[in-house]
Amino acid sequence: MSHRCSLHCIVPPGVLERIARHGDDDQRAWALDTLSKDHSVRSARATNALLMAGKPKRLDVLGRRPAGKAKRTIFDMGNEEQSTGKLVRAEGEKATGDDATDEAYDGLGSTYDFYWEVFQRDSIDDQGLHLVGWVHYGRDYDNAFWDGQRMVFGDGDGQLFNRFTISLDVIGHELTHGVTEDEGPLDYQGQSGALNESISDVFGSLVKQHALGQTADQADWLIGAGLLAEGIQGKALRSMAEPGTAFDDPMLGKDSQPAHMRDYVRTVDDNGGVHTNSGIPNRAFYLVATKLGGSAWERAGRIWYESVRDPTLSRTSGFRRFGHLTERVAKRLYGEGSEEGKAVADAWEQVGVKL
């Protein structure tokens, strides 16, 4: 484990925290780098202090709960789109018996736990933001989305799609849009939009793998498994391992995701094909994770997460900029000439993104 447990083993978090509060920019960068190698909750307080010192956050006027526990509220929209909804399950309340309500509650909990346990991130904003889910949104509504404040789930039409809370990775995907918006953001258009989408698929899949305790080679690398209605020919909505192969059905059409830059789709649809071209960085992540093996969130996930949080990621960053960033982060975290750095560089090359 020499790649992970280096400096933090000999520098107590308290010292790092003091550097966070009183050090100059270079010292803070060093301390943050050191802490980023530590996966334990022990380092979370120091890490948070460093982030607070480096980046001003919103004022906390309401007072805070202790970090590490989700605060969830689920509203039933009663199959309306223009509705204030009805509160059906607040944090700590027992299961309601309604599938969508309980899946949203549990899924938001699994996603919160993933971000906390793996990255010591306290909710979407790392400030303990309350997680709000709307379920039974619209009638036969074939979608789930992040509206800038909450995660919204339709019931599906039953012909093409089942309810959108059915796959944990869908819930992880939506919550991650909130994380990207807080850290990035990445414009939801063209290549930066496809990157934004891919980041949500990556962490959505990792949330599921983490909850199931799966290693990279055990994971299905599918997005939306269980979402396709009975009779639809396909296994999921997207395949990170083999983009373009998730479904092929007379009603639904064929999965059109490219797996390589030479097949990048230029279109005005879907904000410039954000749900299509995301196949390219999705496969890059899959290649890194399976090359490194083990739990994908530990190294591949850490590299992606630190890249999303990197201040040099801009609104308009595309695949190449992000690819560069992941390579730099991998070398920073694991060393020049590390297998992690090489796996990242190889993966982007294999999908045709020249770094």
Add this chain to the structure above:
Amino acid sequence: MEITVRRTGGFAGVTRTARVQTHALDPGDADQLHALVRDADLPAVASRPSGADRFQYEIHVDDRGSNQHAIVHDGAMPDPVRKLVSRVEELSTD
């Protein structure tokens, strides 16, 4: 008049097309659609994505060679445009 509404994007990224030709409709429905198109004022519509994974609608109106076109986003749609989109989707036989 032919009105086409293409819905793209959303989490699933699956395209759905609705199309109506007003001459094939009951006169009441046709009049209502003509009025909805007027109210929607498509050439004046400017829209940006709101949030993530929301639907994008591409609306195309062909009225004997005179075309109107707009791209709008769920969550950022003016009310008259929303009404037009819903009505076309209801009346479409595609």
